[in-house]
Amino acid sequence: MPPKKVTLEEIAQMAGVSIATVSRVINQNGRFSKETEKRVKDIIEKYNYRPNQMARGLRKNRGKVVGIIVPDVTNEFFARMAVEMQVRLLREDYMAIICNTNESASIEKAHLSMLKSLLVSGLIYITHESIDVNHTLIVPTIYIDREPSPNANESEHVFIESENYQGGYLATRHLIDRGCQRIGIISLEGKISSHNNRFEGYLGALKEAGLPIDKDLFFFTKAVTYEDGSLAMDNLLEKNNDLDGVFCTADILALGALQFLLRNDINAPEEVKVVGFDDISSCTRSIPPLSTIHQSVELIAELAVQNLISMINGDPTEKPYIKLPISLIARGST
Amino acid sequence: MPPKKVTLEEIAQMAGVSIATVSRVINQNGRFSKETEKRVKDIIEKYNYRPNQMARGLRKNRGKVVGIIVPDVTNEFFARMAVEMQVRLLREDYMAIICNTNESASIEKAHLSMLKSLLVSGLIYITHESIDVNHTLIVPTIYIDREPSPNANESEHVFIESENYQGGYLATRHLIDRGCQRIGIISLEGKISSHNNRFEGYLGALKEAGLPIDKDLFFFTKAVTYEDGSLAMDNLLEKNNDLDGVFCTADILALGALQFLLRNDINAPEEVKVVGFDDISSCTRSIPPLSTIHQSVELIAELAVQNLISMINGDPTEKPYIKLPISLIARGST
DNA sequence: ATGAAAGCGCTAACAA
DNA sequence: TTGTTAGCGCTTTCAT
Numbered sequence: 001m002p003p004k005k006v007t008l009e010e011i012a013q014m015a016g017v018s019i020a021t022v023s024r025v026i027n028q029n030g031r032f033s034k035e036t037e038k039r040v041k042d043i044i045e046k047y048n049y050r051p052n053q054m055a056r057g058l059r060k061n062r063g064k065v066v067g068i069i070v071p072d073v074t075n076e077f078f079a080r081m082a083v084e085m086q087v088r089l090l091r092e093d094y095m096a097i098i099c100n101t102n103e104s105a106s107i108e109k110a111h112l113s114m115l116k117s118l119l120v121s122g123l124i125y126i127t128h129e130s131i132d133v134n135h136t137l138i139v140p141t142i143y144i145d146r147e148p149s150p151n152a153n154e155s156e157h158v159f160i161e162s163e164n165y166q167g168g169y170l171a172t173r174h175l176i177d178r179g180c181q182r183i184g185i186i187s188l189e190g191k192i193s194s195h196n197n198r199f200e201g202y203l204g205a206l207k208e209a210g211l212p213i214d215k216d217l218f219f220f221t222k223a224v225t226y227e228d229g230s231l232a233m234d235n236l237l238e239k240n241n242d243l244d245g246v247f248c249t250a251d252i253l254a255l256g257a258l259q260f261l262l263r264n265d266i267n268a269p270e271e272v273k274v275v276g277f278d279d280i281s282s283c284t285r286s287i288p289p290l291s292t293i294h295q296s297v298e299l300i301a302e303l304a305v306q307n308l309i310s311m312i313n314g315d316p317t318e319k320p321y322i323k324l325p326i327s328l329i330a331r332g333s334t
Numbered sequence: 335m336p337p338k339k340v341t342l343e344e345i346a347q348m349a350g351v352s353i354a355t356v357s358r359v360i361n362q363n364g365r366f367s368k369e370t371e372k373r374v375k376d377i378i379e380k381y382n383y384r385p386n387q388m389a390r391g392l393r394k395n396r397g398k399v400v401g402i403i404v405p406d407v408t409n410e411f412f413a414r415m416a417v418e419m420q421v422r423l424l425r426e427d428y429m430a431i432i433c434n435t436n437e438s439a440s441i442e443k444a445h446l447s448m449l450k451s452l453l454v455s456g457l458i459y460i461t462h463e464s465i466d467v468n469h470t471l472i473v474p475t476i477y478i479d480r481e482p483s484p485n486a487n488e489s490e491h492v493f494i495e496s497e498n499y500q501g502g503y504l505a506t507r508h509l510i511d512r513g514c515q516r517i518g519i520i521s522l523e524g525k526i527s528s529h530n531n532r533f534e535g536y537l538g539a540l541k542e543a544g545l546p547i548d549k550d551l552f553f554f555t556k557a558v559t560y561e562d563g564s565l566a567m568d569n570l571l572e573k574n575n576d577l578d579g580v581f582c583t584a585d586i587l588a589l590g591a592l593q594f595l596l597r598n599d600i601n602a603p604e605e606v607k608v609v610g611f612d613d614i615s616s617c618t619r620s621i622p623p624l625s626t627i628h629q630s631v632e633l634i635a636e637l638a639v640q641n642l643i644s645m646i647n648g649d650p651t652e653k654p655y656i657k658l659p660i661s662l663i664a665r666g667s668t
Numbered sequence: 669a670t671g672a673a674a675g676c677g678c679t680a681a682c683a684a
Numbered sequence: 685t686t687g688t689t690a691g692c693g694c695t696t697t698c699a700t
Contacts, residue, residue, distance in 0.1 A: 007693060018671045023695060030696085031669055053451045054397060055693030057388035058676050065452075073417055073432075079408045083434040087441060095448045098407075098432045100417040107421065114429045117387045118399075226619055262621060281408075285560055287596060287621070341677060352687045357679060364680085365685055389677030392692050 006049045015043045026051060053095075057119050062139075065095045066122040066308065067115040069108065073100050075252075076280050077297075081126050081144065084301035092309055094121070112137055122308045140311035142304045147193050158307045160300060160322045164194050167293040167326040168201020171247045171275040174291070176209050178273055178334050180245030183211070186232040186257060187249040189220035198249040198277060216240055221253060229256020237266070244272055245334075251276035251283055251292055258286050258333060273334040288332030295326055340383045349377045360385060387429075391453050396473075400456040400642065401449040402432045403442065409586075410614050411631075415460050415478065418635035426643055428455070446471055456642045474645035476638045481527050492641045494634060494656045498528050501627040501660040502535020505581045505609040508625070510543050512607055512668050514579030517545070520566040520591060521583040523554035532583040532611060550574055555587060563590020571600070578606055579668075585610035585617055585626055592620050592667060607668040622666030629660055 012019040017036060024030035025040045032040075043049075057063035068085055070078045086096040097120070099111040115123070115137065122140040141148070141157040148157055175183050185202050188195040206213055216239045221228035229252060237243055248254035254276030261268045268274055268288055276283065279294035303322060311317055346353040351370060358364035359374045366374075377383075391397035402419055404412045420430040431454070433445040449457070449471065456474040475482075475491040482491055509517050519536050522529040540547050550573045555562035563586060570577055582588035588610030595602045602608055602622055610617065613628035637656060645651055 008695095009693075019694080020672080020696080021670060024670085027695080033669060036669080050447060050451045052392070052453070052693050053448075054388050054391040054453050055676090056695075058386070058392050058678085058692090059694045059696085061676070063388060063452075073407055074410055074413045076408055076410075079413055083407055083436065086434055087436065090441070090444050090448070093448075095431065095452060097429065100420055102417065102421065107424070110424050113384060114387075114424070114427075117384045118397075118429060119386070119388050259619060259621075285593060287593075342679095343677080353678080354680080354688075355686060358686090361679080367685065370685080386677050389692090390679075392676090392694085393678045393680085395692070 005052075006047045008051065011040070011043050011047065011049055014047075015040045061119060062121045063095075063119045064093055065097060065115075065118055065120045066124065066312075067111070067120050068096050068098045068124045068126065069101060069111065070098065070126045071101050071103050073098065076282070077251075077278055078126055080297050081301060084297055085124060085305055088301060088305040092305070094309075121312045124304055124308060140308060142308050144300060144304060145194050156311050156317060158304075158311070158317060158320050158322065160304055160307075160324065161194060162295045162300075162324050162326050164197035164326075165201040165204070167277060167295075168198035168247065168249070169205045170201070170326070170328045171198075171277065171293050172202045172205035173209075174328055174330065174334060175245040175247060175273055175275060176205065176211070178245070178269075180273055181211065182217070182240060182242045183245040183247065184217040184219065184236045184240065184243050185247050185249070186219050186221065186229060186236070186253050188224055188253075189222060195249045198247075202247050217243075224250045224252050226252060226256035226259065229253035230260040231256075233257035233260040237272075245274070246272060247275050249277050251278040251280045251290065254290055254292065254333075255282060255286050258288070258290060262287055269332065269334050275334060279329055283329075283331065286333070291331045291334040292329050293326050294329050296324065299324060339386075340381045342385065345374070345377050345381065345383055348381070349374045395453060396455045397429075397453045398427055399429045399431060399449075399452055399454050400458065400646075401445070401454045402430050402458045402460065403435060403445065404432065404460045405435050405437050407432065407434050410616070411585075411612055412460055414631050415635060418631055419458060419639055422635060422639040426639070428643075455646045458638055458642060474642060476642050478634060478638060479528050490645050490651060492638075492645070492651060492654050492656065494638055494641075494658065495528060496629045496634075496658050496660050498531035498660075499535040499538070501611060501629075502532035502581065502583070503539045504535070504660070504662045505532075505611065505627050506536045506539035507543075508662055508664065508668060509579040509581060509607055509609060510539065510545070512579070512603075514607055515545065516551070516574060516576045517579040517581065518551040518553065518570045518574065518577050519581050519583070520553050520555065520563060520570070520587050522558055522587075523556060529583045532581075536581050551577075558584045558586050560586060560590035560593065563587035564594040565590075567591035567594040571606075579608070580606060581609050583611050585612040585614045585624065588624055588626070588667075589616060589620055592622075592624060596621055603666065603668050609668060613663055617663075617665065620667070625665045625668040626663050627660050628663050630658065633658060 008019045008022055012022045022040050024032050025037050068082050070082055073079045082098045089096040101108040124142045126144045127146050138155045141155050143159045145161050187199050219232040219236050221232055254274050258274055276290050276292035279292045283290040283292050342353045342356055346356045356374050358366050359371050402416050404416055407413045416432045423430040435442040458476045460478045461480050472489045475489050477493045479495050521533050553566040553570050555566055588608050592608055610624050610626040613626045617624040617626050
C-alpha cells in the first residue's frame, strides 16, 4: 500500500501545535521556542515528512526548481557541467531540470514555457551558441560562456566565462615554445564570443613572437564536430605545406584534426603539433593524447550555483561578470 | 515589467464564462458548446495563457512531470536515451526531469525524495546497473535494460530491453564467419542481466559452430570504462597467443580494447577482430571503426514514453515486458 | 511564542 | 451546457 503521505496538518497534530508553528520551524522564520522546535523536528524526522512542493510553490508563487538549458547533453562538456550543477543544487534543496534544446529554437521555447508554468526560481544557460530567443522568463539567470544580449534582458543576471583570450594566447605560446613557426588555427565561425576571444589570443601570441599572420592559416568551421575538425585540418595542410602547429578552439575540433593526421600517416607531434581547448576526457585517449587548455567545470558549476542561489534569495549580486582562470595541460600532441 | 501572469479566472472573465467552463475546455472533459470552446480558446491564445502547474498539481495530487533516472549522463548512450525521451515527453506536455545519480545511492535517494515532493506522475529508470535502493515512489515506472526486483515493487511497471542473447550470438557468429577460430570475450562482472545474456549468446554461437569453450578466453571487468577494456585486452592476449577475435559486451570496452591494440602495434582487423555492443557514435571514429551490435535508442525511447503515458492515463498495460530487436553493423574492426 | 484564517490557481462534485 | 463552490497543502498576515 502507498505509504500514506504526511501533511503539515498531521505533523502539527502529532506535535500538539498549530500548522503555522510547524511551517515556521521548517522554514526557520518567525519565532518559536527551542522546545517546540525540537518536538516538531522529531516528529518530522520520525514520519519522514517532506513538504509538498506543489502547495508550497503555489503559495509562494515559485518552486524550488531551477532550469538548466543546454544545447546538447550528448556533448560531454555540457553534460559534465549540467551534472555538476545538478548535484550542487540538490544540496541546496533545489531540483534542477536539465533541458536539452538540441539547438532548436522551438524546443527551447517549449521548455521555457513549461519551466515558467512550473514556476522556476532561476535559470542557467550553458551554451556556446547564441540562440536568440528572447526568453521572457523574468527570473534570476546565469549565463555560462555566452554573453547575454544587452537589450531585452530585464531579469537580474550573471555572466560567467573562462579567460578565453588568455587561453588562446597560452595555447599558441606553447606551440611557439615547442618550436613551431607556422601555426594554423581552427575555430568556429560566427560571433561566438568565447571562440572569438580565443582567436584573438592566438593572434596576440603570434604578434608578440614576431611571427607573420597569414589568412591561409585560418580555418573557420560551421560547427563543433569531429568531422569539421578533420576537414579543417585537411584544408589547412593543403594550403600550407610547411604547417607545423595548429591551435583548435575546441577539443572536439582538435580531436577531429588529430584523427585526420593519424589516418593520413602524418606524424603528430613530430610533423604537426596540436593544441585544443576545454580538456574533455577523450583528450587522454586520443592518439597521441591531446594537449589542451583546461577549464574547471567544477569551479564554474560552483560559482554558477552559488550566484544563482544568492540572486534567488534576493542577496545583492556582487559581480555581474565573472572571469575564470584556465591552465595549459601539455600532453603527447605537442 | 514582468508580463503579468494570466490566471484561469481572468480568462474566464474575458471570455464571459465561468472558470469551470474554461477548465473544461482546457482539459477537454465535461461538456461545452463549440462556440464557447472557440471563444475560450481564442482568449487563451491571445493572452498566451498556460495553466499554473503548481495549482493544478496540488489539486490533482500529481504534476505533469516525470523523472528519468540515469547513472551517468556523461555517458553518451545514457545521454541520448534521456534526451530522446525528454523531447517525446515534452510533446505530451510532460516535463522530464533528468536525474543523474552518479552511481551514488544517496544521491539517488535525494532525487527520489525531491521527485516525490514534486508529485511526479511517473518514473523511467535507464541503467545497466542494479542500484538496489528500494525506491518507494509508488508511481508508474519503466525500467530500461534492468530487470526490476520482483519483490518490493508494487507499482505498475514495464520492463524494456534489447534482444541481448541474440545480440551476443550475432556478434560472435559474425566473428566466426570472418574466419576467427579463437574468440575471446570481454564482459562486465556481476549479475547484470543484459551483459549476462550477451555472454550466453556468445557461448551459444561458439557451441553451434563446434568451437571449444575455454575459460582463458573470458575476461570480466569491474566497470564499463575504456581503461578496463584496454586492460582486459592486454590480459586476454597474454593468456592466448592465438587469439584472433574478441566480442565485447559494451562499445566502451571494445573501444578501450581497440586502443590497446593500436598502441601496441597489433593490427586490427588482420591479427585480431573486435565487435562491440550499443553502437555509440564514437564507433565510427575509432581506428579502425568498430563493428558492433546496434540498439535503437529512438525505438526504446518511443516505446518507453508511450507505455509510461498509457500507464499514467490509467490505460491497461499491454505487455509488462518488451524485447526489442537488434542488428549487426559491420565496420572496419572485422 | 503561538494560533486562526485567508487565500495561491486550479479541478471536480454538485446544482441549476 | 454552464455556474457555484469546496478544498488540495502550504505560507503569511494579523491577532492573541
